[in-house]
Amino acid sequence: MDTKPKILLVDDEEAIRSNLASFFGRSGFTVEIATDGQEALDKTSHFEPNLIVMDVLMPNVDGREALRQLRQSGNWTPVILLTRVGESTERAMALEEGADDYLNKPFDPHELVARIRSVLRRARPGQPPLSTASRLNSGPISLDRLARRLWLNGEELALTPKAIALLAYLMTHPDELITRERLLDAVWGWDYPAGTRAVDTRIAELRRALDDDPTDPQYIETVPGQGYRFIGTVEAAV
């Protein structure tokens, strides 16, 4: 029996498909390829991938539309979207339509494989991932991702949009060590010199608001020299 995870790779660029497919193969995955959203939907039903890696900008049915149709049909196969523009709106859309993670082009293929592995680890077969929930709870914390609002013990906290987006990303990836560079890429949409300091500033803001002691954290743990990890138990609010 083939126990290798099956990945469906969807991109309209031949050069990207062929190079990534062979990289995925060497990383221990079985790969199937689709060139646009429609083909991706067709292949999902018979290839039954464990995960779909899909570009957003494609001819005919684009990645966003394909993802919407997939979720509407009740299919919760994990999806990683490859976005071309680092726009926050595009990332917000990825959230609304139920992508499990997203990565800005251009990216390092090693990073993509690391993301695939962590999404596969998190995935609960047949169930919606945390990243599709609009409201997340962790103990006394309640986060409305779409409205970008946060409550602690029922009381709303005033936070900057960046801090809330950062918390949302951490809470949708619980127990996962996330590097500051990745947070910068995911939440800010771009990397810049000394930019990781911006991440630290927002983490400090979150900790102040949540009254989370960095030496004995309940929610956000610092992994020295590497990044941060959300250690609270996260549940999707029903």
Add this chain to the structure above:
Amino acid sequence: MTEIPRSRWGFALGWIAFSALIIALLIDAQTDNPIVYVRIDLATLTLCTGVVILAAVVLIWRFKRGSEKQLQIEATRIQAQASDERRRFLRRLDHELKNPLTAIHAGLANLADSGSPETRLEALNSVKAQTVRISHLTADLRKLAQLEIGELEREPVDLNEILEEVFMVAEEDARAADRRLNLSIPKAPWPLPKINGDRDLLFLATFNLLDNAIKYTRPGDTIELRAFESGLMVTIEIADTGPGITDEDLPYVWDELYRGHTTRSVEGSGLGLTLVRAIIERHGGQTTIRSRAGQGTVVAVRVPIG
């Protein structure tokens, strides 16, 4: 919108004054005890008034048409300037891409031909470095485009904190060890007021300026980061005793991808100052640069308080 030249305004005002004077004289002449005695009958008065009004109408029409023409000329000039800038930008972009691509070609040739593991590793690292370089370029271009249309995430920003942080990062830079770095922020009678802005962008703008100063100075040079409140603005200045910028380069330093003639060898995307200007302008502020070749440079950014 372009301004209507002052001479035209003067001309029109002169005409109106002259016409008013004639009408006043004619009306005056009709009174029982005229100041200026002019003998005139009602028909002549009507005729003269008619002529004056007609002249005024013709004048206003010509005036309007003239300013429209002026506007058109100005619009054409702006258009020509924009397409000039676009051509320059494309030429520079082409140049910026050509170099890393040439290096990648060479690296790939070495990878394909060479049997020695050292050469292969070297080629591989070089290709990697060049792709990172192009990635940074596209990231900066994207950020610039986003700055033009995207919303700023405003919050009350403590500039004291940002300046201290930027200074700290700069001090950690290995190149800063042999340069004299000074930070001067007012503490008395009160610290710098808060700015309503995007903290991360203001940090980036200040960081880029200080990083530039470090990049373009020599060991032993002095760099000063200073800020002060002036009226309704806060001014941040980054001054250095570096080699300065030539008069030839100075007008273009804010342009996208512009590289000075003497600084081509210094690493960078050529978008640092363009980003600074875009960020400061989005905050309703201004940027200026003064430089003397052989003496140094001072870049000033002014952002409104509030």
